Amino acid sequence: MRPSGRQPDQAREIRLTRDYTRHAEGSVLVEFGDTQVLCNASVEAGVPRWLRGKGQGWVTAEYGMLPRATHTRSGREASRGKQGGRTLEIQRLIGRSLRAAVNLKKLGEFTITVDCDVIQADGGTRTASITGACVALVDAIRYMQRKKLIKQDPFVQLVSSVSVGIFKGTPVVDLDYPEDSGADTDMNVVMTESGGLIEVQGTAEAGAFSRAELNALLDLAEATGADLFSHQREALGIRQ
Amino acid sequence: MRPSGRQPDQAREIRLTRDYTRHAEGSVLVEFGDTQVLCNASVEAGVPRWLRGKGQGWVTAEYGMLPRATHTRSGREASRGKQGGRTLEIQRLIGRSLRAAVNLKKLGEFTITVDCDVIQADGGTRTASITGACVALVDAIRYMQRKKLIKQDPFVQLVSSVSVGIFKGTPVVDLDYPEDSGADTDMNVVMTESGGLIEVQGTAEAGAFSRAELNALLDLAEATGADLFSHQREALGIRQ
Amino acid sequence: MRPSGRQPDQAREIRLTRDYTRHAEGSVLVEFGDTQVLCNASVEAGVPRWLRGKGQGWVTAEYGMLPRATHTRSGREASRGKQGGRTLEIQRLIGRSLRAAVNLKKLGEFTITVDCDVIQADGGTRTASITGACVALVDAIRYMQRKKLIKQDPFVQLVSSVSVGIFKGTPVVDLDYPEDSGADTDMNVVMTESGGLIEVQGTAEAGAFSRAELNALLDLAEATGADLFSHQREALGIRQ
Amino acid sequence: MRPSGRQPDQAREIRLTRDYTRHAEGSVLVEFGDTQVLCNASVEAGVPRWLRGKGQGWVTAEYGMLPRATHTRSGREASRGKQGGRTLEIQRLIGRSLRAAVNLKKLGEFTITVDCDVIQADGGTRTASITGACVALVDAIRYMQRKKLIKQDPFVQLVSSVSVGIFKGTPVVDLDYPEDSGADTDMNVVMTESGGLIEVQGTAEAGAFSRAELNALLDLAEATGADLFSHQREALGIRQ
């Protein structure tokens, strides 16, 4: 029933490749099937102006799409002179999600920026970004500890994310592009390892959705979440 | 317990004033307590380039905040030269919500733009905007019918929206600014008259939230939703 | 002869409503007939960079028009990414006019910004803005005195403004939109209570105007000015 | 009494050099003493979008200042990414003034753009620009006639402009920079050959000005105007 032949509760193959580039303090290529996002975490001393002197750090994200990550070329935002609404919305979501993984007080006056650049898009770029960026963030924190930049460990918990939606009447997980563009309802869920929810963003693309459908979608997201955390722990060499 | 002394399930006083300004085809001042948003719907012939020749119309929204709608003055976006990410995110949400109220095919090649400008802010500006904008949208459609611009009625259903959140451990509805800035979890819900969900956007501001909490919040939103639709119908003179 | 049926020397009904919104230090809705402008004065510590250390304050203004304040919707300046020439010209005029009402030395290192946002336009938005903004400015100064932010009273004098023009050969005062768009000559006059002129901006829209016409127009402006100052004093509770 | 030693009613030396550069259809260097502005008129087929199909032409102006035309270097507007409010205000004034010199109907669907670029500034750049731009405009019209682009002569009348102001209590004409920056009142007057007024823009920089002062200033402007028209006619070879 799904264009890819997957089962409704079957996510695509997930891959997390650490140390993908050599300059960033954390560098992870995350793949959700054909969706590929390079997540580079940068550690910089100092915090944004509005946080100065508050004795805490900051974690933020920026998101971009290479012009030809998509089926047809989309204009380069740098040459158009501004980031679009979709881009800003996604990078704000990634940033908020990552801040749930970190104790900003323990981070001290440092900023960690995670750049999520989509190399190839096939649906789910924001959920893949969050999942990969969290691993890059942990690597950046480990770097800070090795370099003795911080004394306490600001890492709190892993966060991961997956999309769910109602495609041709059936709740499915981890929508690829053909499903995403044809889904009736589309929801992105950001979760913690302990089963908590960080973000739930559900949108009816056609008609409306019911509480029962919402619950079925959240069940699917939770089940896949367990798997995403496994991948993250395995990539990071955290004993399970 | 709530700073305003309201009960957890008690929304603020809602007011919808039609024909608030005289030029727009639909003009509604919506008030959720001290939050005041002017929603002006404009009808223009034609559709955006990417829709041309598809025999359908378009409904979109723009959102702005007067510089001193807030406690301290925020810079004017026009003079900073760009709309911020929060603004773009909100206006995309309003636009998507309004499109659930309309059959774009029946609208014909017209664009209805609803400008939501916040005169005074006290939390919940995006939910008030959606609730008021929907009434302005209906007025704009009625104008088009009176002027014989369209033959069929493109109106599908009313949509309304309210915020819910967990404040000091308790689920509450329609958060004002003091609650909004101190809530652990914050959720905006957009609903249809028939009980369907159009958008659910929940964010954990501290910690995470559970499925049980999510359900308690949706219960609150639904209960208030019934009241919002009453206000909309009454304002529009629709028999209940 | 005038589309509105007014006499040549008859201004529209003027209304000044103080405390229109609750956050600004001065908040005035000014109405010249159907023209409605919300004037919010904000007090902020500090002065622009080029004034620092000179022991004086600054008074400035920003002007905006809600997209549907006009007959047809005009694009939102924030989304176009810049303020138009007309907007900048008007806000410079308002700022200069307001500075004639204040002793900047006595204001100390504070900035008062008056935002003039046009809710509904029917001609004369710049003159209504100046007249209302001056009242909001006085309220902001009174706020500073109550809060003991300043010791001396920086208020110097009221300023008000009205448009005059030659419509179908006759000099008239306070032009509404139909007159404004058809006038041969159009002039904005900013005055002080003691009968002085702050700004005179006259423009021939068709042909040229003579010295005699200029004087007839200034006579009209002066006569209406007396009335405007009455309205301002009455709104502010200044004994006449 | 004047820093330059001039009499109150004495303008600076005026020079109008035609054919200053070789590409423009009209190219005039105008000098008011040390103020030098290059006015280049360009003829282009077509009119702005909002005028299309109305069977008339358009005359407009752009204004710029070379970064080091002034005592201290001012940032290049092209590199700052926008034209300032002063620039926009001035170029709108020049454009309006020039349109009084032309019958747009007789111009046909052509646009004449006059670029006024200040090579060296010593006060009065806008009045020099208008005076020089009008000569460049006439040259551009003559070019169109020679090339048979138009059949009727759209030229209506010469316009010229001079500044007047109250400096140390005395009304003076054609203020240079030291006077301009110290004047109490400052006024720019745009005139026609037949004695009509096109624009009067008076601003009190300190205190206010009276009707008597306004009239004294206009007297000065008119007297100098006669001289400016002589210079224009002489430069253009128009028999006096």
Added chain:
Amino acid sequence: MRPSGRQPDQAREIRLTRDYTRHAEGSVLVEFGDTQVLCNASVEAGVPRWLRGKGQGWVTAEYGMLPRATHTRSGREASRGKQGGRTLEIQRLIGRSLRAAVNLKKLGEFTITVDCDVIQADGGTRTASITGACVALVDAIRYMQRKKLIKQDPFVQLVSSVSVGIFKGTPVVDLDYPEDSGADTDMNVVMTESGGLIEVQGTAEAGAFSRAELNALLDLAEATGADLFSHQREALGIRQ
């Protein structure tokens, strides 16, 4: 002597991986040692406005650097709102170079845009971009031929590029970042298979360079050029 231990005439390891992403008509990852650039060629119907109706096509390039391609994070150009001078300079160079590989007349009214995005930078990003982009361009042309979009073969010749420079007094080829930032002279050379020069851009970073040095550098570039063309032909499966 070289930081990397390479011989003066020894380039880094070159790798050209075709079909690196799946949406672009030509997609090549080019590696010059640790410098990695993704070159995606997109075919679009139509040409820029200024070329319309001339019966020819267009080939252009855009260049970008992921924020953390470098040792320290550089701000994202999309979020700063403009492309820097270096970026524009490089993408103009790539575009000009690629146009030497193609007969624009035979291309017909199509535009091929090659996006060169630097994944990891270690010096020589512009020369690697040109070398990789040319292979992506050929793939895009081959795609057009397979899809019968063009009848004639617009491919003319391969172009490749390498940097040369004087490092610690010695002419060396293919400078990596430590050499690039310490070189006295730095030159980028773009060549054709038949031994011709397309671009020579030499810059003295310290002192000046002599004709003899220029010639030594060009000798080095030519020798490495032969090798680059081998790599391109091998990647494309062109018999040597």
Added chain:
Amino acid sequence: MRPSGRQPDQAREIRLTRDYTRHAEGSVLVEFGDTQVLCNASVEAGVPRWLRGKGQGWVTAEYGMLPRATHTRSGREASRGKQGGRTLEIQRLIGRSLRAAVNLKKLGEFTITVDCDVIQADGGTRTASITGACVALVDAIRYMQRKKLIKQDPFVQLVSSVSVGIFKGTPVVDLDYPEDSGADTDMNVVMTESGGLIEVQGTAEAGAFSRAELNALLDLAEATGADLFSHQREALGIRQ
């Protein structure tokens, strides 16, 4: 053979007029035939942020073209809101070239900005700019010495520049616009008095160029260079 009738090795008439405007610390009008560029050097205390505290100065350039310096009017960059790629490329080239004329250590924490504004264009605007800007730069340095702003002389050597190209098969020097737009190869050369090369930027506009052609072009540039240095020394009153 050349449209102007010049010999292949014959440059246009070169003129360097010092003290062209009165405010800049160095002000030179440079003419290469009909190409006229005004080069104004401004001395300002302080250096860009990234150089602070390094005990050295900075020399930079900005370039602009008056809208009607060219055959047809080109849009004003200030009103388009950004500088084009060509502009940025040229001003970077001028800045690099001028830095070869100065010892930045000896300049101290001052910035010299040379604005090169093209009054009239007929090919070779960047080479004329460099040649004239160098003279303005020397005047600015002499000003600093007279004002005792610096103790040591930071001037190192004169730099000058000329274009060369292959026009209709023949190497020629100092191309005017008709040659420039028809040349097969086009090269800009920046030189020092002692015969060194600062910049060599050669571009094949059609086909490619050979090493032999490159050498013929450099020979032409060197020969003219000697002449340019003579003009610079003569203008500056440096004994030859």
